[in-house]
Amino acid sequence: MKDSPDIAEQLRLLRENYAQQLPAKLAQMEDAFRQCDNMVELPNLRHLAHSLAGSGATFGYPALSVAARQLETLVDSALCDGRPLTPKESDTAARLIKTLGREAHNPIVPAPAPALPASNLPETERKLIYLVEDDASLATDLMLQLGHFGYIVKSFETPKQLLETPVDPTLAAVLMDIVFPQGDLAGPEAIIQLAVAKQLRTPVIFFSSRNDLTARLAAARAGGAAYLVKPVDVGELISRLDSLVTDLPPEPYRVLIVDDNSPLASHNAVTLQSVGISTDIVTDPMTILAHLDDFKPDLVLMDMYMPGCTGAELAAVIRQLENYVLVPIVYLSTETDTDRRLIAMQLGADDFLTKPITPEHLISAVSTRLRRYRVLRSHIEQDSLTGLLNHAATKDRLTTETARAARQQGVFCLAVLDLDHFKNVNDTYGHLIGDSVLKNLAELLKRRLRRTDIVGRIGGEEFVVILPDTDAKQAIQLLNELREAFSLVRQRASRDLTFTTTFSCGIAEYQLGANANDTHLLADQALYQAKQAGRNRVILANSDERKGDGSGAFHAL
Ligand SMILES: Nc1nc2c(ncn2[C@@H]2O[C@H](COP(=O)(O)OP(=O)(O)OP(=O)(O)O)[C@@H](O)[C@H]2O)c(=O)[nH]1
Structure with missing residues (x-):
């Protein structure tokens, strides 16, 4: 390429x-x-x-x-x-x-960088799903349920209708029943016809009340990616769908280039961008702190000798910041003296790349370290049940967002969500069903929020959403939509038993000068009010109450 x-x-x-x-x-x-x-x-x-x-x-x-x-x-x-x-x-x-x-008169035109497929494709907000189901009430119910999770569903009553309709190029998946009045295996047969006639390559999930090998074999032969037995567990369907249709590219890697040589920094930036890596350049090392907060790099690529301070000094400063203890720091330097390299490494850098470096080498060296860092970071930061950020990582993000808003005089909102009467859910249906409710809420939040929003699980049944560049009015509207959608999600307790549940939510809008604890305390107080007022509601904190000492709000989590 x-x-x-x-x-x-x-x-x-x-x-x-x-x-x-x-x-x-x-x-x-x-x-x-x-x-x-x-x-x-x-x-x-x-x-x-x-x-x-x-x-x-x-x-x-x-x-x-x-x-x-x-x-x-x-x-x-x-x-x-x-x-x-x-x-x-x-x-x-x-x-x-x-x-x-x-x-200076003898330039050689360098070979172009070997471009890997760019990974930062534009994000498609909502996915289109075709649903083929002859039972009208089941079709309506599934459409609603999938809609809560942000899917757009187009429904067909018969496989024939689907065959006669031009396939929408944005189609993400097909949900197909097996048995129709037209035949006991009419669903898989239609999918095979579609594959032949229209080169359909979209993933297909079959669902049926049949659970016998003949039906499963037919689905497998039609290329089915999954087979669910009715009654369909919405949580399971969503997690299958998500794994099949999430073509959202992984969040692009971010590399912060620190080099006072502006053309060279730009050249390296363009080289990395050619493979989808996002870059930010710091030519004045004294401004690095603001860049770290705003850009949140996955790797810092740094020159060793710059006016004002050396790369080694800068590496030492970066390592003093709690959020950047792990981020790889790689020197890109002409320094070849082993002793000086070792001294520089002792101050906190991870590696040396020697200038000049070919684009291929730069891309490969940086990509390897980026991949390793992201895996490491996800192990450290993720909540194992829901895959959301855990308590510590959420707290870090809130601190970072607060610093950013303070610096840019910007706005953000913090929402704290807590499931209502969740103890009853556990007591009535068991802990495992309780867990699946937690996963469903996490899934809904992940699917319905922007990539730039930050979602974490900070306690057993307590979640946090940080909404950058969002004011209170927008946050209330959004959280109310989420609350409404979640209250309509059918949670499955057993084959024949479903129930619904709700959450309460407190929102605090960042007030200039407040620290992370202040904002969190405000949101917590609003959540408490929402519970007191009857639950299943969203309440905005009154910022005038922010005069309390604010201390320990996060400790109280
Ligand atoms: N299934 C499951 N339950 C959890 C988990 N973490 C905490 N819980 C349960 O969440 C419940 C929280 O109960 P309470 O704090 O009394 O609150 P509540 O019943 O939701 O009532 P309100 O918040 O007042 O509406 C307890 O029963 C905990 O055992 C978890 O990871 N999985």
Whole structure:
């Protein structure tokens, strides 16, 4: 696969820009060299050489990189000794600068980055499902139930109707009964016809009151991805559907590039973007904290030597932040000295990549670490029953969101949800059924909320939803929709017994200056009011009550 035209074009422009700026950089270097007898210009000369050494090869000037690296090493050793260049070193430096001038006219067009399929495809909000069921009341009920979880359902009474309808290209799955008045295996037979006539490749879930091998075999031969026995357990159906139709790409990996060399940082960013990795660039290391909070990187790719502070110092600072103890920090540096590398690593970085680096190597080295980090993070952060964020991770996210809102003077809402009379559910139907209710609520929240919303389970039957960039009015409306939808979900206790249940919810809108505990305490108080007022309702906290000490709200979870 080739670079997308957009990315190839961006890379070409970056190379062109670099080539245009090269003569000025070389002129600066010659100036610095001419004045380097006075020692003041030596660090500048080293910095300029360092910058060219790191960036030249990336933009098609490998020999220039080599010469610049030699120059950097030479100047570095004089600076370490605290002396000017010796006459011999000056000769070598003059020769190297000449080489730089020559090589600046000899660019090689770098091979395009090997693009893997981009993973950040646009998100399709709601999935279209075809339901083929001759029992009108069951069809209506399933349509409603699936609708609560955010699916759009188009219903057909007979397989023939389905066969006669052009297949919608956005179709995500088919739910097909087995037995129809037209035949005991009319459902699977229709699916085979569809596959032949219309090349239907969409996943099919069969459901039937038949539970015999003949029916199951027919479904399997028709390529059925799942087989559910009636009465259909909505929770099971949703989890099967979700696993089959969730083509939502995984959230793109995020790499924060910290490099004062702006063209090089952009080049690396475009290279990573070509495989769907999302990037953010920090050219001024002193602004890194804001970038960390806003961008929440899965990996930090960092230059080692920058004005203001070194990469090693920055790595040490990042490691002091609780939320970034685990995030991989990788140096991308021209540093080859093993001792200096080891010292830099001791301060908190995980690895070294050496500049110049080919796009292939950069992508592969970064991707491996990103994958490992995400797996590790999900083990640490997920609640095992529901797959939502656990208590600690939710608390972290709330702290981060609070910091972001404070910095940007933005808004967000925090909703705390608690199932009503859940003890009764456990006592009446058993703990396992209670668990499936918890999973159904988690599923509903996951399906109905935006990807940018944060959902966690913070206690037995207590959930938290953080809604960035959402004001109180919008939050109330959304949570009421969710409350309504959940109250209509048919929970299955046994083959013949279903029940419904509800949740209460307290919402707090972030108030400028409040900390995470303040907001959480407010939402908790509103939840308490919702319970007192009769449950199954959403109540917004009164922000004037925020004057309490606010302490320990999260501890109380
Ligand atoms: N099935 C199941 N139950 C849980 C889990 N964690 C907590 N619970 C139960 O949740 C119930 C919570 O009960 P209460 O705190 O009395 O609240 P409630 O019955 O929901 O009543 P209100 O909140 O006042 O409406 C207890 O019965 C817990 O055992 C879990 O992981 N699975």
